[in-house]
Amino acid sequence: MSSSPTDMNVNNSLVARPIPGMFTRLWTDSLRHWVGQYSHPMTWTGLGLFVFLMLFSWLGPVLYPVSPLAIHANHLLLAPSWQFPFGTDNLGRNLLARMMDGGQATLEVGLLGALIAISLGIIYGMIAAMSPRWLDKVLMRLLDALLALPAIVLMIFFAAIIPLNALSLILVLGCLSWPGLARIVRNEALAYKEKDYVLAARQFGASTFYIARTHLLRSMLPILIVNATFMVADLILALSGLSFLGLGIQPPHASWGGLLNDGLQLVIIGPWWMIVFPGVAIFLAIVAMNVLGQGLLARLEGR
Amino acid sequence: MMRRMILNRLGTSVLSLFLLVTIVFFLIHATPGGPAYSILGMHATPEAVAALNKQMGLDHPLWQQYGIWWAHLFEGNLGYSFTQHAPVATLTGSYLANSIILYVLATVIAVLFSVLIGMFQGYWAERTPGVLIGAGQIIVYSIPTFFIGVMLILFFAIYVSWFPPGGIGGDQSAGGVLNIGSYFHHMVLPAITIALPLTAGLSRYFGHQARSEYRLDYVRTARARGVPPLRIAVNHVLRNAIRPLVTVIGMMIPGIFVGGILTESVFNYPGLGWLLWRSALEQDYPTLSAIVLLIGVLTILGNLAADLTNSILDVRVRYE
Numbered sequence: 001m002s003s004s005p006t007d008m009n010v011n012n013s014l015v016a017r018p019i020p021g022m023f024t025r026l027w028t029d030s031l032r033h034w035v036g037q038y039s040h041p042m043t044w045t046g047l048g049l050f051v052f053l054m055l056f057s058w059l060g061p062v063l064y065p066v067s068p069l070a071i072h073a074n075h076l077l078l079a080p081s082w083q084f085p086f087g088t089d090n091l092g093r094n095l096l097a098r099m100m101d102g103g104q105a106t107l108e109v110g111l112l113g114a115l116i117a118i119s120l121g122i123i124y125g126m127i128a129a130m131s132p133r134w135l136d137k138v139l140m141r142l143l144d145a146l147l148a149l150p151a152i153v154l155m156i157f158f159a160a161i162i163p164l165n166a167l168s169l170i171l172v173l174g175c176l177s178w179p180g181l182a183r184i185v186r187n188e189a190l191a192y193k194e195k196d197y198v199l200a201a202r203q204f205g206a207s208t209f210y211i212a213r214t215h216l217l218r219s220m221l222p223i224l225i226v227n228a229t230f231m232v233a234d235l236i237l238a239l240s241g242l243s244f245l246g247l248g249i250q251p252p253h254a255s256w257g258g259l260l261n262d263g264l265q266l267v268i269i270g271p272w273w274m275i276v277f278p279g280v281a282i283f284l285a286i287v288a289m290n291v292l293g294q295g296l297l298a299r300l301e302g303r
Numbered sequence: 304m305m306r307r308m309i310l311n312r313l314g315t316s317v318l319s320l321f322l323l324v325t326i327v328f329f330l331i332h333a334t335p336g337g338p339a340y341s342i343l344g345m346h347a348t349p350e351a352v353a354a355l356n357k358q359m360g361l362d363h364p365l366w367q368q369y370g371i372w373w374a375h376l377f378e379g380n381l382g383y384s385f386t387q388h389a390p391v392a393t394l395t396g397s398y399l400a401n402s403i404i405l406y407v408l409a410t411v412i413a414v415l416f417s418v419l420i421g422m423f424q425g426y427w428a429e430r431t432p433g434v435l436i437g438a439g440q441i442i443v444y445s446i447p448t449f450f451i452g453v454m455l456i457l458f459f460a461i462y463v464s465w466f467p468p469g470g471i472g473g474d475q476s477a478g479g480v481l482n483i484g485s486y487f488h489h490m491v492l493p494a495i496t497i498a499l500p501l502t503a504g505l506s507r508y509f510g511h512q513a514r515s516e517y518r519l520d521y522v523r524t525a526r527a528r529g530v531p532p533l534r535i536a537v538n539h540v541l542r543n544a545i546r547p548l549v550t551v552i553g554m555m556i557p558g559i560f561v562g563g564i565l566t567e568s569v570f571n572y573p574g575l576g577w578l579l580w581r582s583a584l585e586q587d588y589p590t591l592s593a594i595v596l597l598i599g600v601l602t603i604l605g606n607l608a609a610d611l612t613n614s615i616l617d618v619r620v621r622y623e
Contacts, residue, residue: 145318150602152561153579154326157595160583161330237447241565244449245580257449264453264569267468270461279450287445 037222040299046229046292053285057103066094068101069252077266080273087273090266095259099277102254107285109169109249110236116174117235118181118228125185126212129193140186146179155238159247169248173235181227188220195219226296233289240282256282309611316607323599327592328372332365376596382589391593395575399597401471402567402574405490406559409497414552416498417505418545422536424506425513425544436510443503448562452496452569459492466492469571493570497562501555508551512544553609557602564598 072092080087086095128139158172189212192198198215206214217224242248243257244264251258256278263274363371375382382391420436427433460468467489516522517540525535564576571577575594582590 141315141318144315145322148316148319148603148606149323149326150557150560150599152564153595153598153602156564156579156583157327157330157591160586160588160591161333240447241449244565245568246584247580260450260453264456267453267456267461270457272457275453275457279447279453283446283450286447287442290441290445 038225038296038299040295042291042295042298044295046288046290046295049284049288050292053103053281053288054107057100057107060100060103061097064096064100066097068093068097068254070094070097077269077271079271086277087271089259089262089271089274095273095277098254098259099256099281102249102256102259102278103281105166105249105253105255106236106239106243106257106282109166109173109239109255110232110285112170113173113177113235113239114228114231116170117177117231118224120175120178121181122185122217122224124178124182126189126216128182128186129189129216130208130212136186140183143179143183143186147183151176152238152241155242156245156247159242164248164250166249169239169242173238177231177235177238181231184223184227185220188223189216192216192219222296222300226293226300229289229293229296233286233293236282236285236289256285312607312610316603319603320600323596323603324373324376325369327595328369331588331592332368382593391590394590395578395593395597398573398575398578401572402563402576405493405567405572405574406497406563408490409494409501409563410552410555410559412494412498413501413505413555414548416502417509418541418548420502420506421509421513421544422541424510425517425540426536428510428514428517433510433514437507440503440507440510444500444507446500447565448496448500449565449569451499452493452566455492455496456569468492469569471573489572493566493572496566496569497559500562501558504558505548505551505555509544509548512547513540516540516544550609550612553605553612556605556609560598560602 070093072088072094075084075088075092077090077092078084078088084094084096086099089095089098124139124143128136128143131139154176155172158176159169162168162172193216198211201211201215239248239255240257240260243255244261246258246261249255249258259278260275260282263271263278266274380390380392424433424436427436456468459465469489471486471489522535522539525539526532560576563574564579566572567574567576568580575598578590579594579598581587582594
């Protein structure tokens, strides 16, 4: 076992031993590379703000277990205090608890609706980009026509007709918001479609679907992420607008837009806490996503 | 080349209109029980429903009804509002007029302030005031219209009561003389609400224009010649930077409508957006579909106008 010490020294200095993991990229390396690709002060600010709002909505009820629906008949319309940090509404409900509850609904619809819109946009854009020229033209003309329609008016129209709950709102908002993204996807796909590596893949017999999924989608991922953040901001704004009009999340369930409308109904009495807190929450959610998107965009454009 | 492009845009607009009308038709027919139930209410007797169906041509197969729907549209027959007790076509007139006055006022305010702010921003582009203006624009642009409206009511109507919190002035319903002063007094807060986000977006655009104009050699030459700064700003920079503004105002039209719907609802201002909102809440489907069609058509025409002016003013777009 123990040979002479000199032998050991020779072996150690002359034989190059591979360091474990030398030739394999660790997942932490990929992660660092991926994060570094997007890192920018604005990215972190926006992301941090949005994560804060998500923690407020989902972790908040765990730390502050107060029912958003419980009515305190002798605590009506109280300004913020230690007992009710955000005050109470006209039914004596705890506004902080309602803000957390409403945050869940608002962010949920925003995120899932954006997911639907992005999926539809990718599917439509990819089909247009991969189809023959005449079909692409037809599809793009149809897209132009859809883009000219006023989305918010159609949303109000749909909301007046369908039964209103979180699921139906996710579907309506998602299905009315994809055309803008579809055009971006199609234009990006066309730009990458003629690159050498895609042509090479095609020569090797890769199917259209494989190319779209592997090469095109991966190449346009950064631009997709940027537009996804803007999409979430747009949908949060749209849902808040609808709820504010009474055409979104229905009472007794809370949403930030609905809470703001509660404040408007009582504006004559001037309960500023019922107006400022929900309004600022909507504003922060939109700003967070827009700032995040701007940061990502700044990195992509190499500024 | 030019003619082909105009025909292209026109074709797209026609397709948009077609899609809009079709979507509205099928959605109205997808309402539970069909249009008759939504007009008569959920507790209507089967006989009444059958009679109304016959009267409205709803006993025909769907594709024939679709044709009837188009025929009615061309006749200007938009249906009868059962909540407002009037034919929809006559109903929309006064609301449309109220909306147009409000939107024009808001646009004028937005354009004036955008040019002013944009000029300062262009002049101070890389210095602190310019950066501050830029930050302010992003912040104001991100505030939802309805939140601006509610905050304005809270401060200017409730806390200091300078302006009425909503409604429309100049008692029009009593057939009295229109009180212009009261009418515009009621319009101040809604107009500011619509104008604020517009100003934020437009002044940012105009600021960029002014800034790139300030960097050009002829401005430097003028400075070197000793031309006073105000004269450079007005005679040189403003005149050149303002040119693309026409197009941008055209492109703003959909945004004005979106802001308008929410603003009119906040202030209970009886315009088209308010009527859209009320008819959606009360499920007054004839009115609702008529308003959706009307705003849709106006938006499509606005988009078309913006596209066409853009291509006439800018040669590069024409040859794309």
